[in-house]
Structure formats: structure tokens, C-alpha cells
Amino acid sequence: AAGVIQSPRHLIKEKRETATLKCYPIPRHDTVYWYQQGPGQDPQFLISFYEKMQSDKGSIPDRFSAQQFSDYHSELNMSSLELGDSALYFCASSFPRGTEAFFGQGTRLTVV
Amino acid sequence: AQSVTQLGSHVSVSEGALVLLRCNYSSSVPPYLFWYVQYPNQGLQLLLKYTTGATLVKGINGFEAEFKKSETSFHLTKPSAHMSDAAEYFCAVSLGSGYALNFGKGTSLLVTP
Numbered sequence: 001a002a003g004v005i006q007s008p009r010h011l012i013k014e015k016r017e018t019a020t021l022k023c024y025p026i027p028r029h030d031t032v033y034w035y036q037q038g039p040g041q042d043p044q045f046l047i048s049f050y051e052k053m054q055s056d057k058g059s060i061p062d063r064f065s066a067q068q069f070s071d072y073h074s075e076l077n078m079s080s081l082e083l084g085d086s087a088l089y090f091c092a093s094s095f096p097r098g099t100e101a102f103f104g105q106g107t108r109l110t111v112v
Numbered sequence: 113a114q115s116v117t118q119l120g121s122h123v124s125v126s127e128g129a130l131v132l133l134r135c136n137y138s139s140s141v142p143p144y145l146f147w148y149v150q151y152p153n154q155g156l157q158l159l160l161k162y163t164t165g166a167t168l169v170k171g172i173n174g175f176e177a178e179f180k181k182s183e184t185s186f187h188l189t190k191p192s193a194h195m196s197d198a199a200e201y202f203c204a205v206s207l208g209s210g211y212a213l214n215f216g217k218g219t220s221l222l223v224t225p
Contacts, residue, residue, distance in 0.1 A: 004155075031210055033212055033213075035213075041217075042202060042215040042216060042217050042218050043156070043202070043213075043215050044215075045212040045213065045214070048212055050210060055210065056211070056212055058212060090155060090156065092156075094209075094210065097209045097210070098209060098210075099144060099161060099163050099208075099209050100146065100158055100161055101213065102158075103148075103155040103156040103157070104155055105154065105155045106154075106155050108153075
């Protein structure tokens, strides 16, 4: 069965650089969520989209932005990267009125 | 606001022994509750969920959990631990369909021979 695809799987950036993470939800899933998991931490909700509109916002820094495109894939844009942004970034998707979210394998971002 | 508290950041059991991972929730509305498992450098895999209906829910890999409203608990159990169960386990709560998950701090399960 198709799963949530995230790219890239690993990314190394320098401080103050910009990064773009991509997420391709499971076909026919209309809701996408982004989470950040710091080392040894629990996942923290950043932002979500439903039918290409932002539906909820969590602890996403102002330096980050995201959008969902017409094909339902989503991108998380991160600017002015800081060392503290080093984390595993997960995307998850759910189907219409679904009760569970399916997670991708994550993108490991390292800021040096 | 919703939150979950996982009691015990590390739990160690012997292979074949009972696994019990504790989770208590706080919610102003009837919660949706979940248990996810995470292996090193992997994504989160759903073990089981409670939304409505039967309070004892069975999941994958022999795990089950019971929703107890009176105790605001959703503890995860497995009768007999396998070495392959060693992983990080997260309890999570949401308001319902389409809402984001609030995760607990996680419990690292160690299974010893």
C-alpha cells in the first residue's frame, strides 16, 4: 500500500540558510500535518492543512511557512535556520473525516 | 486543552513478561486516544486507537489498551514481551477527526533476554 513520502530523508544546512521539506500524502488523503521531533523529544505539532487551506497552527516559528498544493502535496519552508532547528520533521496525512494519521519516515534536518 | 502524561520514561521487562505502559489523559471533551510506536530513526506507526464504542481496543503485534474514563487512563498492555518490542512508545490525544495529535513524552521499552 502507498505510504506518506517525504523528501529528502536527510538534509544538512548551515546556520542562516534556507531549507524546503516536501511531503506527498497517501492518495485521496486531504489533510496533511507537520510535526517536529527534537532529539529525545516527543513530536510537536507545527501546522496542518485541509483541502489546501491551513486548518490549524501549532508551535511553528515565524521563520517557517508551509503550504499545500493543488495535488495535495505539501512543503515546509524554513528560513534563517538555527542550530535548534536540528530535528526530525514528520509529515502525516489522513483521509476525509479519518480518525488516524499516517506518518511518513521523516526528514532529518541537521543545522551546522 | 488536551494533554497526555506517560508515567515512566523508561520501562524494562524480561522477554515473555507482561508489558504495561501507562498513559493518563486530560481533555475537556471526549478524547480520541492513540498509541504509536517508533523504532530508531523511523517514523511513527499506529498500534491502536480509541475513538468511541468498545473501551477495550486491540491493536497490532498483540497490544491492547483499555479506555477508562473514571481513571482518565489509556494504558497499553501486551501479555508477553518479545525482543522486537523494544522501541519508543508514544501515547497521543486529539479532539477528533482532522485534529492534530498531542503526544506524551514517550516511554522507552527495553526487553531483556
